[in-house]
Amino acid sequence: MxxxxxxxxxxxxxxxxxxxxxxxxxxxxxxxxxxxxxxxxxxxxxxxxxxxxxxxxxxxxxxxxxxxxxxxxxxxxxxxxxxxxxxxxxxxxxxxxxxxxxxxxxxxxxxxxxxxxxxxxxxxxxxxxxxxxxxxxxxxxxxxxxxxxxxxxxxxxxxxxxxxxxxxxxxxxxxxxxxxxxxxxxxxxxxxxxxxxxxxxxxxxxxxxxxxxxxxxxxxxxxxxxxxxxxxxxxxIARGYQQEIIRASDGGQSTVRTKVYDNLRRTTGWAETHNARGVINRSYHDAISGMDEERNKQLYDEETKKGDAGWGTHARMTTYAGSGVGLxxxxxxxxxxxxxxxxxxxxxxxx
Ligand SMILES: Cc1cc2nc3c(=O)[nH]c(=O)nc-3n(C[C@H](O)[C@H](O)[C@H](O)COP(=O)(O)O)c2cc1C
Structure with missing residues (x-):
């Protein structure tokens, strides 16, 4: 068959x-x-x-x-x-x-x-x-x-x-x-x-x-x-997240595989072999520029209170998405x- x-x-x-x-x-x-x-x-x-x-x-x-x-x-x-x-x-x-x-x-x-x-x-x-x-x-x-x-x-x-x-x-x-x-x-x-x-x-x-x-x-x-x-x-899905999916383009550049978002969201427990792809945003930039993780978490937590405005390149809520997001x-x-x-x-x- x-x-x-x-x-x-x-x-x-x-x-x-x-x-x-x-x-x-x-x-x-x-x-x-x-x-x-x-x-x-x-x-x-x-x-x-x-x-x-x-x-x-x-x-x-x-x-x-x-x-x-x-x-x-x-x-x-x-x-x-x-x-x-x-x-x-x-x-x-x-x-x-x-x-x-x-x-x-x-x-x-x-x-x-x-x-x-x-x-x-x-x-x-x-x-x-x-x-x-x-x-x-x-x-x-x-x-x-x-x-x-x-x-x-x-x-x-x-x-x-x-x-x-x-x-x-x-x-x-x-x-x-x-x-x-x-x-x-x-x-x-x-x-x-x-x-x-x-x-x-x-x-x-x-x-x-x-x-x-x-x-x-x-x-x-x-x-x-x-x-x-x-x-x-x-x-x-939140509207802010969805709009970020529509907005993002050129996914090879605008998304990244990282553990940063898991750490901020406390969705830890994943093996070292795994990370996740999401749209690059402010928390990611701050993390790779050396911001203290506790401070980054605190800023993330504050962002969760902003509703849909919490998503975007200059914001901190996570937009998990693949590199095909631009399509x-x-x-x-x-x-x-x-x-x-x-x-x-x-x-x-x-x-
Ligand atoms: C927001 C999001 C959440 C996901 N959650 C899971 C999950 O809970 N379990 C799982 O097996 N895969 C999960 N995946 C991965 C998908 O199963 C699938 O491999 C992936 O979305 C395919 O690639 P694409 O996003 O380019 O279509 C998730 C993917 C995204 C985008």
């Missing part, structure tokens, strides 16, 4: 070329996830490191899905959306309770503390909800091989260094990473005695039809949108974004 046929049978509501919504912590919640799936993509709720309110988001998604005039066809009664976990922080038992109770079509794992921990998450998920597919986001050939050898993921999300938010400190763009990962994974599977390779989904820097088409040319079976969806009506020009509905990309890939590839 081809990867596309597999996708279609596992997620019967989708339309291809497949567009996936990244499980962005605090931002991709029920509205975004359900709209993504409704538009023929796969939507994920981003639980992140804290699953204490995840159940309420899943329940809301369930209600939204039940209210659709035509229910989305799903396999074995799984919920036609996914749930994304940042494994190093999320509680395994609490997450598994939710996975068991709601049977999402997929779970998305990211940044586990070790392959042993990833194996525990995967085994527990498969035991709790056998029809839930296990997606793992990786950012290097090594991570991809370790993952494939340890847990046999159903889907590998290959994240290039252009990605917004968290990822590996040392990375490569999708243009080199994806083909090398695919070659290495396929060779490893042959070496292990054969079997079906995972489905490969590309993430990082894909914002519009040309990037999405390029990812398919590189060998992706589908694409992830993160930064593009920050400028959607369904994003749970995001307008706030649109998830439905329009997904349709434009899907149809655009067909157009660019001349099918």
């Amino acid at each position: 081809s990867s596309l046929q597999r996708l279609q049978s596992l997620y019967p509501w989708i339309k291809t070329p497949l567009v996936v919504g990244a499980p962005m912590r605090l931002i991709a919640l029920a509205d975004m996830a359900v709209e993504l799936s409704k538009a023929g993509g796969i939507g994920f709720i981003g639980a992140g490191t804290d699953v204490s309110d995840l159940e309420s988001h899943v329940q809301k998604a369930q209600l939204l899905l039940q209210a659709l005039p035509t229910p989305l066809a799903s396999r074995s009664k799984t919920l036609p959306i996914g749930l994304g976990f940042i494994n190093w922080g999320a509680s395994l038992p609490d997450s598994i309770d939710i996975i068991k109770k709601y049977s999402p079509a997929a779970v998305w794992f990211f940044a586990p503390t070790s392959t042993t921990s990833l194996l525990e998450w995967t085994r527990s998920t498969r035991a709790a909800s056998p029809d839930t597919q296990v997606w793992v986001q990786v950012g290097s050939v090594k991570e991809a091989l370790d993952t494939v050898k340890t847990v046999t993921p159903d889907v590998l999300v290959v994240q290039g260094t252009d990605a917004g938010g968290h990822g590996l400190v040392r990375g490569a763009s999708l243009i080199t990473l994806l083909p090398e990962v695919q070659d290495a994974v396929r060779a490893a599977i042959v070496e292990q005695g054969g079997g079906e390779p995972p489905i490969f989904i590309a993430a990082g820097g894909i914002v519009e039809k040309r990037g999405a088409a390029a990812a398919h040319v590189l060998g992706a079976d589908g694409v992830v949108l993160g930064t593009r969806l920050l400028a959607s009506h369904e994003a749970n 995001v020009k307008e706030v649109k509905s998830v439905e329009d974004i997904v349709r434009e990309i899907r149809e655009g890939v067909e157009e660019v590839l001349g099918r």
Whole structure:
């Protein structure tokens, strides 16, 4: 069976070329996830490191899905959306309770503390909800091989260094990473005695039809949108943040991978291997100019009281975004974004 046929049978509501919504912590919640799936993509709720309110988001998604005039066809009664976990922080038992109770079509794992921990998450998920597919986001050939050898993921999300938010400190763009990962994974599977390779989904820097088409040319079976969806009506995001996404351009220059924003926001706990890409602002300039971290934190805390005015190059609130941010020009509905990309890939590839 081809990867596309597999996708279609596992997620019967989708339309291809497949567009996936990244499980962005605090931002991709029920509205975004359900709209993504409704538009023929796969939507994920981003639980992140804290699953204490995840159940309420899943329940809301369930209600939204039940209210659709035509229910989305799903396999074995799984919920036609996914749930994304940042494994190093999320509680395994609490997450598994939710996975068991709601049977999402997929779970998305990211940044586990070790392959042993990833194996525990995967085994527990498969035991709790056998029809839930296990997606793992990786950012290097090594991570991809370790993952494939340890847990046999159903889907590998290959994240290039252009990605917004968290990822590996040392990375490569999708243009080199994806083909090398695919070659290495396929060779490893042959070496292990054969079997079906995972489905490969590309993430990082894909914002519009040309990037999405390029990812398919590189060998992706589908694409992830993160930064593009920050400028959607369904994003749970402050207006100031969203406007900064629309304003920023030339992402290679205007964004940076750094730990500065995690430190200011006290979202620490990430391994040394990971940092996050965001738009350069005043707190970043101050940090690299040598400002005392406590002072920078204090200024950050004061900025949080300014509301939307707290975002911008001369302000201090964090604008996590990928280097494709300059291609995001307008706030649109998830439905329009997904349709434009899907149809655009067909157009660019001349099918
Ligand atoms: C604001 C923001 C928050 C994110 N949060 C998460 C997260 O909680 N879990 C995760 O696995 N990935 C997260 N990511 C990374 C995405 O999964 C994805 O790899 C990335 O957005 C793709 O690159 P792009 O932003 O260029 O589209 C986040 C990305 C952004 C921009």
